[in-house]
Amino acid sequence: MSDVPSNAPEHCPGTSSEKAGKGSACQGCPNQKLCASGATKAPDPAIAEIAEKMLTVKHKILVLSGKGGVGKSTFSAHLAHALASDTTKEVALLDVDICGPSIPRIMGLEGEQVHQSGSGWSPVYVEENLAVMSIGFLLSSPDDAVIWRGPKKNGMIKQFLRDVDWGDLDYLIVDTPPGTSDEHLSIVQYLSSASIDGAVIITTPQEVSLQDVRKEIRFCQKVKLPIIGVVENMSGFVCPNCKNTSQIFPPTTGGAERMCKELGLPLLGKVPLDPRIGRSCDEGKSFLNEVPDSPAAQAYNSIVQSIQDFCSNHITEEQSVG
Template identity: 85%
Template sequence: MADVPSDAPEHCPGTNSDQAGQSSSCQGCPNQNICASGAAKAPDPAIEEIRQKMTSVKHKILVLSGKGGVGKSTFSAHLSHALASDDSKEIALLDVDICGPSIPRIMGLEGEQVHQSGSGWSPVYVEDNLAVMSIGFLLSSPDDAVIWRGPKKNGMIKQFLRDVDWGEVDYLIVDTPPGTSDEHLSIVQYLSGAGIDGAVIITTPQEVSLQDVRKEIRFCKKVKLPIIGVIENMSGFVCPKCKNTSQIFPPTTGGAQRMCEELNLPLLGRVPLDPRIGKSCDEGKSFLTEVPESPAAVAYQSIVQKIRDYCSSHSASDDPC
């Protein structure tokens, strides 16, 4: 399944399978002996290394959506900003969208570079207690495309987790690309030793988006990833002139609310569309401090509080202090 190397012969049973090294398609494969010996079945040593590295990280939250462009990065960025408004907390934001990293722009960090130190890559700091890491910091120009296949992307994610010098962190927020593929499997796999608090799932109200998001929920169940809750983004639009609300992405099938009821998941909240959100993202500013009294900002704050509560109740059981 997931453990077939990209250069494997056709019908490779996978390096972790019971048939590894023994099936007929293994004949002639240069790695047949390694597979047959069972050495390839051992878990990736990086998982243990990452577990040790992550002992200084209290909470790990993934931001997921099957659908693209629903606001994963916007939410990840603002969740980080909101959590970082408490000076006593250390926040880290990791962008694992290798092909389309938006976090550097949204955080106002375009053109920043990562520095190498003795203890690994140093993340880029937005504020004293808010560290950011993205592949965008490793590219030399905004035109640079990362045209990588799966295995190379996985290697990069492994490095982000193992080799970045995060220091003591209260919350690690991981922003992901759309879909259910290499990046998602990798991040879940590499963090399996360290443990993930849960995933926040973002959707927009219309069925075309919910359809993909249901797949993402199925994915979470398959990989046994707890779901903190669902957020409905772009939920209604208030006309700045006449103040009437209209549904740009109409919830014809009941929106996230109905989906959450059907799948028995908590709906963390609804965030309305506001042109000022997109604008502050383009300018790399925090929407929450730009227009703190707007309905969208209020919705954001309430969602962030729910996530805080989830994490503190979650850690109470295994962390007595």
């Protein structure tokens, strides 16, 4: 997981590697002197700052998927709503999808701006106990494109973790962009000393999606990120007219169920397709409040319960170890 500066030569060994500044590839690199001095091998001071900031955050949950458009943001938003429905809990939702921030719209916060205070950036509040932070709040128009390369995105994520005035939190949910790239490496790296409870992995039933998700699972294993479980989203569609179920995204290879069995991971649940979910997201409302007795809402609630159980077990384990 070495860091390669954007102006480094192609075979850069990475600034934190043993060979930094000494390898043959380092000849002529503008960073050679700095690397050779050993300064770059020290961990980023921000990691310790973030760890300190995160001391007041009890649980940190990442929502991941190798594939785009499977429902990460929808899930993150509804997980946040569901956790915050217990008014004694403080919940925050951080959107690190720098290029495609959907959270402001899904949470009904489009057009909101972030305010600067003495203790950092103030997040935007949906409810008294539900805070949201997204790059969407920093853009001046909905047409604004964030055309940033990796290092700049990482800087933003660092700021989100270090400089936002989160306050005391029971849950911090982090919604990520698809893939296994800069944003993911950064969030894991920056939270490395702050102990992440684990990741919830979202997939749809088709193999085309599962093959990307298997990569994400490898990624978690590579960076030693615990996996809370897998959610199969868009799992079948019940026609509102004739009540027959159609597999719009058919699980030709056994879906998430078989993948979980093969990889020894818990399947947290299956959420069916429901046009009302998309509509609630577009309107910035919680689907769980809009149609609480729908099968999709029930599936959501049982998944949220499993995640809560995982987190409280996580605490007891930590206490018994420590």
